[in-house]
Amino acid sequence: MNMKIAFVGKGGSGKTTLSSLFIRHLVASGAPVVAIDADINQHLGPALGLGEEEAAALPAMGEQLTLIKDYLRGTNPRIASAATMIKTTPPGEGSRLVGVREPNPVYDACARPVELDGGAARLMVTGPFTDADLGVACYHSKTGAVELFLNHLVDGPGEYVVVDMTAGSDSFASGLFTRFDMTFLVAEPTRKGVSVYRQYKEYARDFGVALRVVGNKIQDPDDLDFLREEVGDDLLVTVGRSDWVRAMEKGRPPRFSLLEEANARALDLLKATVDATYEQRDWERYTRQMVHFHLKNAESWGNERTGADLAAQVDPHFVLGESMAAPA
Numbered sequence: 111m112n113m114k115i116a117f118v119g120k121g122g123s124g125k126t127t128l129s130s131l132f133i134r135h136l137v138a139s140g141a142p143v144v145a146i147d148a149d150i151n152q153h154l155g156p157a158l159g160l161g162e163e164e165a166a167a168l169p170a171m172g173e174q175l176t177l178i179k180d181y182l183r184g185t186n187p188r189i190a191s192a193a194t195m196i197k198t199t200p201p202g203e204g205s206r207l208v209g210v211r212e213p214n215p216v217y218d219a220c221a222r223p224v225e226l227d228g229g230a231a232r233l234m235v236t237g238p239f240t241d242a243d244l245g246v247a248c249y250h251s252k253t254g255a256v257e258l259f260l261n262h263l264v265d266g267p268g269e270y271v272v273v274d275m276t277a278g279s280d281s282f283a284s285g286l287f288t289r290f291d292m293t294f295l296v297a298e299p300t301r302k303g304v305s306v307y308r309q310y311k312e313y314a315r316d317f318g319v320a321l322r323v324v325g326n327k328i329q330d331p332d333d334l335d336f337l338r339e340e341v342g343d344d345l346l347v348t349v350g351r352s353d354w355v356r357a358m359e360k361g362r363p364p365r366f367s368l369l370e371e372a373n374a375r376a377l378d379l380l381k382a383t384v385d386a387t388y389e390q391r392d393w394e395r396y397t398r399q400m401v402h403f404h405l406k407n408a409e410s411w412g413n414e415r416t417g418a419d420l421a422a423q424v425d426p427h428f429v430l431g432e433s434m435a436a437p438a
Contacts, residue, residue: 113384114260114271114289119296120306121151124326127355128296129274130157134366135377136270137229142211144221146171146273147235148256148286154274155233158224159363170237171255174219178255181215182206182262188425194418197254197284198404200397201262202425207434208262210269216259227366234259253286260289261400264434270384285403288317291391292384296324297341299333304340311344317399320387322346324380346383347376393431400430 117132119125126149136143147154155165171178179192179199186204189195201207208214221232236252256273265271273290287293287310295310297303307323314321325337325348337345354369369377401424404412408420 113269113291113388114263114265114273115384116273116275116287116290116293117296118275118287118293118310119326120302123296123298123303123306124349125149125296126151126153126157126274127359128294128324128326128349129272130154131355131369131373132294132377132380133158133231133272134226135374135381136272137226137231138366139381140229142269143231144210144269144271145224145231145233146256146259146271147233148253148273148275149236150276152235152238155224155235157358158226158231158233159358159361160224161361168222168233168235169220170252171220171234171259172237172252174216175255177219178216178258182208182258186425188423190418194416194420194423195258196404196407196412196416196420197257197286198400198407198412199258199261199420199423200400200404200425200428201430202423202428205262207264207430208259210263210265210271220255254284257284257286257289260286261430264430264432266432282313284407285399287313288319288396288399288403291320291387293319293321294324294346294380295321296326297337298327299325299336304337307341307344318395320390322383324349324376327351347379349373349376394429397429 117125117129133143133145145154155168156162176192179195182205183189183192183195184204184206186202188202189199208216217232221234223230224233236256263271293314295307297307311321321344323341323344323346325345328334328348328350334348352370352373354364357363404424405421412420
């Protein structure tokens with residue numbers, strides 16, 4: 111199986127903790143994993159065991175945007191320069207595609223290996239957000255790099271890309287929320303947690319986004335009943351208190367094999383749910399959605415910002431797909 115997975119949820123929901131546990135679970139299974147921190151609050155590195163200094167030293171994708179664009183545009187004649195590429199620019203004939211396992215200049219510049227119980231994940235981060243980033247600019251310079259990367263990614267069998275994302279209306283300012291095979295929304299049993307779910311569900315429905323809810327911080331049957339009533343069949347699994355997570359948050363994680371059995375089973379279910387969506391992959395729809403958001407962004411701000419007709423970047427005959435070999 112080869113999958114792109116997003117974890118979304120409001121701040122404090124436990125989203126980053128759960129995404130880090132899922133990454134550890136995948137690595138423990140022997141799968142190659144690229145982990146991306148695209149949250150406004152950059153906490154995935156520490157959740158994967160990095161010290162504060164190590165996490166702060168990670169190269170920011172947002173600061174390597176020109177390198178990323180130059181590499182991905184390759185010899186695509188429809189893209190005149192890196193300066194005319196925006197976050198939604200789709201690949202076409204001549205573009206360079208990226209794989210999960212390969213070496214390439216994007217990984218050299220932006221990814222660092224994180225050792226996890228005998229295995230390792232490639233970790234990439236958007237970089238910390240500043241006040242100046244909020245609004246359209248942040249998605250151009252920060253998560254825009256993630257969207258470009260995913261638009262040019264051809265993930266092969268047995269490979270996973272896990273993205274820790276911010277939930278909320280900002281996620282829909284571009285097509286980033288449509289780039290995943292499965293989106294896990296982490297929700298607490300509160301009105302606020304459920305309202306984030308409803309908002310995401312509404313946007314996701316129009317684009318065929320596969321969305322399941324992971325209930326977190328469930329303390330008693332009332333919590334579970336509340337989520338079941340509000341979320342219905344979208345509730346996949348719930349996670350309760352974890353001594354393993356408490357130790358990890360203190361910087362002293364035990365061996366991952368010592369994670370509580372109930373939580374290990376929950377992670378198994380997440381992986382099985384992700385893998386089951388493999389048969390529903392539709393590369394034509396995936397490419398069509400890329401083009402939809404690109405044309406939308408081109409018209410609303412991209413053409414004006416770049417001084418170019420960005421609709422001309424669309425290669426009408428190009429469909430991204432697994433059959434495309436990764437570039438040499």
